[in-house]
Amino acid sequence: MISVLVVDDQPLVRQAVRDILSDSGGIQVVREASNGREAVRAAAEAAADVVVMDIRMPEMDGIAATSEIIAGPSARTPRVLILTTFEEDEYIVAALRAGASGFIGKGAEPEDIVRAVRTIHSGESLLSPIATRALIERFVEPLPLASVWEDRSLSRLTEREREVLVLVARGLTNQEIAASLVISPHTAKTHVNRIMTKVDARDRAHLVILAYESGLVSAGL
Structure with a gap:
């Protein structure tokens, strides 16, 4: 219940x-x-x-x-x-x-x-990926890069994890991330969960905002 x-x-x-x-x-x-x-x-x-x-x-x-x-x-x-x-x-x-x-x-x-x-x-x-992305592009301003990377431990992410974070920010599901990176859905899910742990995010919504604030993803890209 x-x-x-x-x-x-x-x-x-x-x-x-x-x-x-x-x-x-x-x-x-x-x-x-x-x-x-x-x-x-x-x-x-x-x-x-x-x-x-x-x-x-x-x-x-x-x-x-x-x-x-x-x-x-x-x-x-x-x-x-x-x-x-x-x-x-x-x-x-x-x-x-x-x-x-x-x-x-x-x-x-x-x-x-x-x-x-x-x-x-x-x-x-x-999240509706399209709606959420549109909202964030309108209202989220990139923060000073050094500040975001230090405060949210982005420097701890591996290169593959940064790739996954960008795809999450673009609204891709774990299945779509797996297809894009030629990995299994389970591996994609594992990457997402590890990213959440490293940057202290509760879910994908916060990963999307973080990706825009950090400059990993820019409006319109």
Whole structure:
């Protein structure tokens, strides 16, 4: 059973998400919160597997709440799925930087929301490669190269791992990476997991942002 915390300042949205998830089977909404501060407290108390998080809320927004939840002392850190509207592109990137594992629009079909929660829970990022790349190209500025490489241990990556990181940033799946580099899918997955460990990234979303910030991948390439 996947336990979920639903966070939104609109009661009707919380009700809709709760009903969709509760009717899906295998998912249980264990808590709700109406703002970011409540969300941080509820995440610690309820030990939810997934937090479905709105961005714009009173007292504390979803970005700050996501950051606090991910950095929390609990050994069981939930994964965060951002509920968003098309007007919040810049905030989506900020939320991914804060530790969110993906995003989905509030106008999504019920089955898409259920699938999103299950995807996040399984440890995968919920990213549309095209949409995510477009967002990052608009809102992520490359940082000083030396700073990124030192702070995120990019210098520890092997040449092959850097190749894999570039392909991840371009939206390729493990299967596609394997085909591009003429390696097995298992080897591709192993490379991705090692990269995450070396640069302290939670999932592919953060690898994509890191690749752009470091200059390994440039806008339009």
